[in-house]
Amino acid sequence: MSEQDTFSEAEKAPESDAVLEVRGLSAGYGAVTVVRDLDISLRGGEVLAILGPNGAGKTTVMATLAGLLPRLDGEVLVGGKVLPSARPGAANKAGLVLVADDRALFTGLSVKENIQIAHKAGGPDLDATMELFPALKKRLKVSAGAISGGEQQMLAVARALVQRPRVLLIDEMSMGLAPVIVEELLPIVRRIADDTGAVVVLVEQHVHLALEVADEAMVIVHGDVRLTGSATNLAAHPERLEAAYLGETAPV
Numbered sequence: 001m002s003e004q005d006t007f008s009e010a011e012k013a014p015e016s017d018a019v020l021e022v023r024g025l026s027a028g029y030g031a032v033t034v035v036r037d038l039d040i041s042l043r044g045g046e047v048l049a050i051l052g053p054n055g056a057g058k059t060t061v062m063a064t065l066a067g068l069l070p071r072l073d074g075e076v077l078v079g080g081k082v083l084p085s086a087r088p089g090a091a092n093k094a095g096l097v098l099v100a101d102d103r104a105l106f107t108g109l110s111v112k113e114n115i116q117i118a119h120k121a122g123g124p125d126l127d128a129t130m131e132l133f134p135a136l137k138k139r140l141k142v143s144a145g146a147i148s149g150g151e152q153q154m155l156a157v158a159r160a161l162v163q164r165p166r167v168l169l170i171d172e173m174s175m176g177l178a179p180v181i182v183e184e185l186l187p188i189v190r191r192i193a194d195d196t197g198a199v200v201v202l203v204e205q206h207v208h209l210a211l212e213v214a215d216e217a218m219v220i221v222h223g224d225v226r227l228t229g230s231a232t233n234l235a236a237h238p239e240r241l242e243a244a245y246l247g248e249t250a251p252v
């Protein structure tokens with residue numbers, strides 16, 4: 001097959017290659033719609049950064065994707081199969097794993113026990129997981145409540161990883177952490193996508209750090225998608241990002 005053939009095939013890749021597809025999603029609380037008409041299509045190994053100011057609706061999107069909130073409209077598909085609305089167990093079974101912004105660790109249990117409890121058949125074992133988190137490896141016997149914020153975040157991601165996610169949702173990994181720690185953590189997320197082929201959807205306040213590791217990015221403001229594009233493109237045009245954040249662009 002010539003190089004040209006390979007290129008045209010890649011260009012024409014069918015939509016069904018998508019591991020995560022979100023079509024016309026609206027999300028909110030009761031009768032209140034907070035996010036409107038969201039579309040996402042990601043293949044295995046791709047990282048999407050969801051950006052936007054406080055209150056934009058990012059966490060609402062993540063919770064809805066994870067089945068913790070009912071969808072108000074639209075569909076979510078994993079591996080081509082439509083997920084039922086508001087069924088977190090079904091979403092998890094389909095391979096969606098959420099790392100929530102509160103990390104939700106068992107603080108009375110050790111680091112090792114937190115990981116063991118979450119482990120699913122076929123997921124990477126403790127040794128393989130610790131390769132990604134050498135700092136955590138030294139803290140395996142310490143209780144999860146006694147490690148640093150950065151280590152807790154590593155543990156939250158490690159706990160998601162041993163569930164063998166097809167789609168890893170990480171909500172504000174950087175919450176309460178110094179930028180220097182975030183700089184260490186985000187490349188690990190990139191590596192997870194590259195090594196395991198999982199789709200990663202990342203909500204992040206550190207815009208430029210997120211764009212360094214993401215493939216695609218989306219800016220949500222007041223519940224509307226105001227900007228989408230490749231992370232490289234958005235990083236090269238900070239003025240577009242700024243205009244989107246300020247609500248100066250029309251909904252996409």
Ligand SMILES: Nc1ncnc2c1ncn2[C@@H]1O[C@H](COP(=O)(O)OP(=O)(O)OP(=O)(O)O)[C@@H](O)[C@H]1O
Nearest residue numbers: 029032034052053054055056057058059060061172
């Ligand atoms: N439980 C709830 N009931 C009703 N409204 C809610 C609830 N939780 C959040 N909201 C509202 O939904 C909107 C979006 O909130 P959300 O937390 O999704 O934003 P966000 O982009 O994640 O913000 P931040 O960056 O500050 O975390 C806000 O107006 C918020 O007040």
